[in-house]
Every structure is written in structure tokens, then in C-alpha cells.
Amino acid sequence: MLTQKNISLKPFNTFGIDVIAKEFVAVASIKELVKVLDTNPTDILVLGGGSNMLLTKAVEALVLHVNLKGITEISKSENSVRIQVAAGENWHELVCWCLDKNYGGLENLSLIPGNVGTAPIQNIGAYGVELKDSFISCEALNIHTKTLKTFTKDECDFGYRNSIFKQALKGQYIITSVVFELSSKNHHLKTNYGAIETELNRSGIDQPTIQDVSKAVISIRNSKLPDPKVIGNSGSFFKNPIISLSKFEELQTQFPQMPSYKVSEDAIKIPAGWLIETSGFKGKTFTSYGVHSKQALVLVNHGGANGTDILNLSIQIQNAIKFIFDIDLETEVNIL
Numbered sequence: 001m002l003t004q005k006n007i008s009l010k011p012f013n014t015f016g017i018d019v020i021a022k023e024f025v026a027v028a029s030i031k032e033l034v035k036v037l038d039t040n041p042t043d044i045l046v047l048g049g050g051s052n053m054l055l056t057k058a059v060e061a062l063v064l065h066v067n068l069k070g071i072t073e074i075s076k077s078e079n080s081v082r083i084q085v086a087a088g089e090n091w092h093e094l095v096c097w098c099l100d101k102n103y104g105g106l107e108n109l110s111l112i113p114g115n116v117g118t119a120p121i122q123n124i125g126a127y128g129v130e131l132k133d134s135f136i137s138c139e140a141l142n143i144h145t146k147t148l149k150t151f152t153k154d155e156c157d158f159g160y161r162n163s164i165f166k167q168a169l170k171g172q173y174i175i176t177s178v179v180f181e182l183s184s185k186n187h188h189l190k191t192n193y194g195a196i197e198t199e200l201n202r203s204g205i206d207q208p209t210i211q212d213v214s215k216a217v218i219s220i221r222n223s224k225l226p227d228p229k230v231i232g233n234s235g236s237f238f239k240n241p242i243i244s245l246s247k248f249e250e251l252q253t254q255f256p257q258m259p260s261y262k263v264s265e266d267a268i269k270i271p272a273g274w275l276i277e278t279s280g281f282k283g284k285t286f287t288s289y290g291v292h293s294k295q296a297l298v299l300v301n302h303g304g305a306n307g308t309d310i311l312n313l314s315i316q317i318q319n320a321i322k323f324i325f326d327i328d329l330e331t332e333v334n335i336l
Helices: 030-039 091-100 116-122 196-202 210-224 245-254 272-278 307-325
Strands: 004-008 020-027 044-047 059-066 071-076 080-086 135-142 148-152 173-183 242-244 261-264 267-269 289-291 299-301
Touching: 020 030, 030 059, 030 135, 030 173, 059 173, 080 116, 091 116, 091 210, 116 173, 196 210, 242 245, 245 267, 272 307, 289 307, 299 307
Parallel strands: 020 059, 044 059
Antiparallel strands: 004 020, 071 080, 080 173, 135 148, 135 173, 242 267, 261 267, 289 299
């Protein structure tokens, strides 16, 4: 465990923003993590896969890269298995590991960038599935007391791209591992969201496996989402806004083609990508950054952009959505 000084964080964030961290240290065990916290009790930036952040300035805090590894099967029944996954494991590699074992539940979450430890914070989700659907508990280290605590699903207070770790306990805990319960047979597939069924039909698959669903999701994502290794991005930059039924009905009179998803009797989810595209931003390029040409939800760094450029573009988009639709668009990405 070596503390490095004046390190570029470009390799550690999927936007590929080149900012300098005054100090940087990677930890590979809870013991190392506690040692760092003992030495640096305050002013720490915890970094996992760097997939859900936009860096807009140099980081004066100590950057703590959580690199804990390991996947363990902790229990198994006739139809299910529980696994404990260390926080530093890559998310998509975990999904692939599960598919190789024929463990179901995470296949719709294929190809989501980032690491396992940050997934509960955001309650990551895609194609009709959220992390909370397979989540049992997580273990987290209290930054101040250096003690481990296990959080159940109820205690995590999961919401849409939200959890207690983004709200009441923000900045107080570092997740060290996560326990999932997955199906080992008789998998319950979710194929009716987005274009999964269309993709399966295109491949001539009428009795899909979890591996087929994963391949379909990967194909869909690759068709419209840029690879962060090629074009800097953080996936979906904005949350899909949820508005009241009365607000939706009002907007429908002006925008009858507006797509929607019912959340509850009085809550409607609107695709943020549609709002952004309808506002004319899809594919817009501003020198070295812009909005992706195939998915308006994704802001991109074509190379050499700084975080402030992308932040200002996001504000411009938010202002346009507010002006045109009177809808407040929230960022899904953490801005630092």
C-alpha cells in the first residue's frame, strides 16, 4: 500500500477527465482500509470504478481507491444461491461470473460500468431490473469509528437510483462487500422491458436462457451506448424524471407522442433521453465534448474536454428541459 502524490485520475474515471489528485492510495484489504482511515480521518474521496462521477477540478482530498477482491458462495438451496462479492470487483465481470455458473438475476444488468461496492449506493438498474431485486445485504465500514456494519435491504432504503448511502448516511460509510441471492434454476426472466424481446426475436430465440437475455442486453447497449474505453462517458447522465399524472396529461395535449411508464396511480416516469432528443440536443458536438449521437442520455468526452465543459452542457440541457416541458431533470452522475 503506497500513497502516491500528484497522480492523474484520468485512468480512474470513465469520462476520461484529466485532473490531478494531490494524494492517491489503493487498498486491497479491510485492514489496509482501516489503516488509511486511521492516518487520514477526514478529507477523503472514496473511488471505486469511477463510472458515476464527473470531475470538474483538482482533488485536494486523499483519493482512496477501494480495490477489495473476491467472490464467495456462502449458502445454497435447491433453487437459489447466495454470494458475497467484494467491493472492488468489476460489475460486468461479476455478471459474467454468474452467467458462467448459471446463476440468474443480474443478466439484465449486463455491461453496466463500475464496481460492485458503488452499485448499492446508486441502486443501479436497467431493462426492468434494479440491484435491490437480488440484494440481501451489504457490509460497510464506518469512516469515523472504523467498525463494520451489515445493512439489510430495508435499512438501505433503496429508491430510484437512490439509497441511504446517498442521503442520510452520505459520506459516512465505505461499502466493503455485497451479498446477493440469485436463482440457480427455474430462472424468472424479465424480457418485456425495452427492446429485449425484439432482440431475442431477431435472433430466433423463443425460449431464452439467462445467457440469451444477457447477450440481448449487451447487443442493445452496444448499439446505442459508447464504450468508455473509446469515448469518455459515464452512461446515463440524467435520471428519468417522475411527474404527476395531472402534469403528464397536461403535457400530452402538447406532446401526444411523449412516451411514459406508469410508476403508481399518480406518478408517471418520462424517458429523459426522449426529452433531451426532442429538445434538439441529441448528437450535438461542442469541440471535444457533446451529446452522444445514438443515445441522448449520454454526455461524452471526445478527448481533451474538462469536467467544467461537460457540467455546463448538462446545465444547458436542464435549463432547456425546464423551459420546454417545465420538468426538472436531475443528474444521475455525481459531480465533484
